[in-house]
Amino acid sequence: MQINGLSLIGSSTGALGDSSFNAIDPSTAKEIEPPFYAASADETNKAADLAQNAFLHYSQKTGAERAAFLRAIADQIEALGDTLTQRAMAETGLPEGRIQGETGRTTGQLRLFATVAEEGSWVEARIDTALPDRQPIPKPDIRSMKRPLGPVAVFAASNFPLAFSVAGGDTASALASGCPVIVKAHSSHPGTSELVGQAILAAIAETGMPEGTFSLLHGSGRVVGSALVTHPAIQAVGFTGSTAGGTALMKLASSRPQPIPVYAEMGSVNPVFILPGAAASNGPGLASGLQVSATMGVGQFCTNPGVVLVESSKTGNAIVSSFTEEMSKAPSAIMLNPGIHSAYTGGVASRSGNEKVNTLVVNDDDGVGCPGVAAVFEVSADTFLEDESLSEEIFGPETTLVRWNTKEDLLAVAEELEGQLTATIHGTDEDLENYADLVAILERKVGRIVYNGFPTGVEVCPSMVHGGPFPATSDGRSTSVGTHAIERFIRLVAYQSSPQSLLPNELKDGNPSGIMRMVNGEYSR
Numbered sequence: 001m002q003i004n005g006l007s008l009i010g011s012s013t014g015a016l017g018d019s020s021f022n023a024i025d026p027s028t029a030k031e032i033e034p035p036f037y038a039a040s041a042d043e044t045n046k047a048a049d050l051a052q053n054a055f056l057h058y059s060q061k062t063g064a065e066r067a068a069f070l071r072a073i074a075d076q077i078e079a080l081g082d083t084l085t086q087r088a089m090a091e092t093g094l095p096e097g098r099i100q101g102e103t104g105r106t107t108g109q110l111r112l113f114a115t116v117a118e119e120g121s122w123v124e125a126r127i128d129t130a131l132p133d134r135q136p137i138p139k140p141d142i143r144s145m146k147r148p149l150g151p152v153a154v155f156a157a158s159n160f161p162l163a164f165s166v167a168g169g170d171t172a173s174a175l176a177s178g179c180p181v182i183v184k185a186h187s188s189h190p191g192t193s194e195l196v197g198q199a200i201l202a203a204i205a206e207t208g209m210p211e212g213t214f215s216l217l218h219g220s221g222r223v224v225g226s227a228l229v230t231h232p233a234i235q236a237v238g239f240t241g242s243t244a245g246g247t248a249l250m251k252l253a254s255s256r257p258q259p260i261p262v263y264a265e266m267g268s269v270n271p272v273f274i275l276p277g278a279a280a281s282n283g284p285g286l287a288s289g290l291q292v293s294a295t296m297g298v299g300q301f302c303t304n305p306g307v308v309l310v311e312s313s314k315t316g317n318a319i320v321s322s323f324t325e326e327m328s329k330a331p332s333a334i335m336l337n338p339g340i341h342s343a344y345t346g347g348v349a350s351r352s353g354n355e356k357v358n359t360l361v362v363n364d365d366d367g368v369g370c371p372g373v374a375a376v377f378e379v380s381a382d383t384f385l386e387d388e389s390l391s392e393e394i395f396g397p398e399t400t401l402v403r404w405n406t407k408e409d410l411l412a413v414a415e416e417l418e419g420q421l422t423a424t425i426h427g428t429d430e431d432l433e434n435y436a437d438l439v440a441i442l443e444r445k446v447g448r449i450v451y452n453g454f455p456t457g458v459e460v461c462p463s464m465v466h467g468g469p470f471p472a473t474s475d476g477r478s479t480s481v482g483t484h485a486i487e488r489f490i491r492l493v494a495y496q497s498s499p500q501s502l503l504p505n506e507l508k509d510g511n512p513s514g515i516m517r518m519v520n521g522e523y524s525r
C-alpha cells in the first residue's frame with residue numbers, strides 16, 4: 001500500500017489542502033516524506049455525515065457480522081507486514097520488536113472484541129415479563145439492553161502508534177458495539193495511521209460494511225479535532241494523551257448544545273509503595289525491577305512508575321542506592337517526537353532546579369535527534385506534601401523517590417494523591433496486614449492495584465481496568481483496555497409492551513441469540 005498523505009473520508013480520499021505537515025524521524029529530527037494534508041472543514045463535515053448515515057445500518061448488523069469485520073481488520077493489518085513495521089519505526093523511533101509486539105497486541109485486541117460481539121451477552125439483556133393480574137395495578141412487560149450510542153471520535157495516542165491508535169482499543173470497542181468511528185490521526189505518526197486506515201477500509205469493502213463506518217482525518221487537534229468533537233453527529237469521544245488535551249476536549253464536548261461523553265485517558269504518576277518487610281527481604285530485586293519498569297519504552301508509558309515511596313531506613317537507603325546506580329547506567333534512547341522530548345527535558349530541568357529536591361541522577365544525552373535520559377530525584381514526604389508540582393507527571397524515564405519515616409507519612413501521601421491509573425504495593429504478608437489501611441485509601445484513588453509487581457505492562461483481558469478517577473481519566477467509571485471498554489459507547493434502552501416482531505433478537509422470547517440474559521431476576525441462556 002502507498003501512503004498518499006490524504007485523509008480518508010469514507011471510501012474517498014481528501015483533497016490536497018492549503019495546510020500540510022511532515023512526520024519527523026525522532027532519531028534524526030529530520031522530516032519524512034510524503035507531506036500530509038489537513039482535512040478541510042467540508043471534509044470533516046462529510047466524514048461526520050457519512051458516519052451518521054452509516055450508523056443507521058451498521059448498528060443493525062448482527063454480532064457475527066461485526067465480528068467478521070473486526071477479524072478482517074486484523075487480517076488486513078497483518079497483511080501490511082514490513083511496510084507497516086518500517087514506517088512505524090521511522091515515525092516513532094521505537095525498535096522493531098516493540099512495533100511487532102504492538103501489532104500483535106492490536107490484532108489480538110480486535111479479535112478479542114470480535115469474540116465479545118459474536119458471543120453477544122455484553123448487551124446485558126434483561127426481561128421482566130408482564131403480570132396483567134397484579135393488584136392494585138398490572139405490571140407491563142419491560143425489556144432492556146445496551147444499544148450503541150452513535151458515531152465516535154477517536155484521538156489516537158502518540159505513545160502507542162498501533163494499540164492505542166487508529167485501530168486500537170477505542171476503535172475496536174466502538175466498532176464492536178455498533179458505533180462508526182472517525183479517527184483524528186496523531187500528527188506524530190500520520191503514515192502509520194494512514195496505512196492502518198487503509199487496512200480498515202479494505203476490511204469494510206471485504207465484509208460489506210456501510211460507507212462511513214470509518215474515516216481518518218489528518219490535521220491539527222485544535223482545528224480538525226475540535227470541529228469533529230463539536231459536530232452534532234458525534235456522540236462520544238475516546239482520547240489518550242495529555243491532561244491539557246483531554247480537558248480541552250471535555251470542555252468542548254460539555255459546551256455543545258447536546259453535551260456528549262469524553263473518555264480521556266490522561267496523566268498518571270502510578271505511585272509505588274515499598275513497605276518495610278519487602279524492602280528488607282527483596283531490596284536488590286526491587287531496585288532492578290523498578291529500573292526496568294521506569295525506563296521501559298523510554299518511560300513513555302501511561303503506567304510508568306513516576307513516584308516511589310521508600311522508607312528512610314537502612315534497607316530503604318540500600319534500595320535507593322542500587323536504583324540510583326542502575327538508572328545512572330541506563331543508556332539514552334530516542335523519544336517519540338520533538339514535542340514529548342522538549343516537554344521531558346523541560347520537566348527534568350525544572351525539577352532539578354527545585355531547591356527542595358535532591359537530584360540523584362540526570363544522565364547525559366548523546367545529542368542526536370530526540371534523546372531521553374534517565375532521571376532520579378529524591379524528596380522527603382513532607383516536601384512532597386507541600387509542593388504540588390512534585391506530584392505532576394514528567395512523561396519519560398524519570399522517577400521521584402519520596403522518603404517516608406512513619407506509617408502516618410505514608411498514608412498522608414497516599415491520601416493526598418490525585419486519581420491514578422495504578423498504584424503498586426510491595427509488601428510481605430505481614431506488611432499487607434499492618435498496612436491494610438493503605439489498600440483502603442488506594443481503592444478510592446486508582447483503577448488498578450498491583451501487588452509485588454510493576455505497573456508497566458497492561459494485559460488485554462476481560463477483567464482489566466485501565467482507568468481511574470480524574471485526572472487519570474475523565475470518567476473513573478470506565479476503562480480503555482479490556483472488554484469493559486465497550487461500555488463507554490452504549491446507552492440503555494428499555495422496550496415496554498413491545499410486540500415480539502419489533503424487539504431486537506437479544507430480547508425476543510426463546511432467546512434466539514443464545515446469550516446470557518436476566519429473565520424475571522434470574523440469569524439464564
Ligand code: NAP
Nearest residue numbers: 158187220221222225241242245248266267302340343395
Ligand atoms: P496531546 O498533546 O494531548 O495530543 C493528543 C491528541 O490530541 C493529538 O491528536 C492532538 O492533536 C490532540 N489535541 C491536543 N490538544 C488538543 C486540543 N486542545 N484540542 C483538540 N485536540 C487536541 O498528547 P501527545 O502529543 O501524545 O503528548 C504530549 C504529552 O501528553 C506528553 O508529553 C505526555 O505528557 C502526555 N501523554 C500522556 C499519555 C498517557 O498515556 N497518559 C500518553 C501520551 C502522551 P495534534 O495532532 O494537533 O497534536
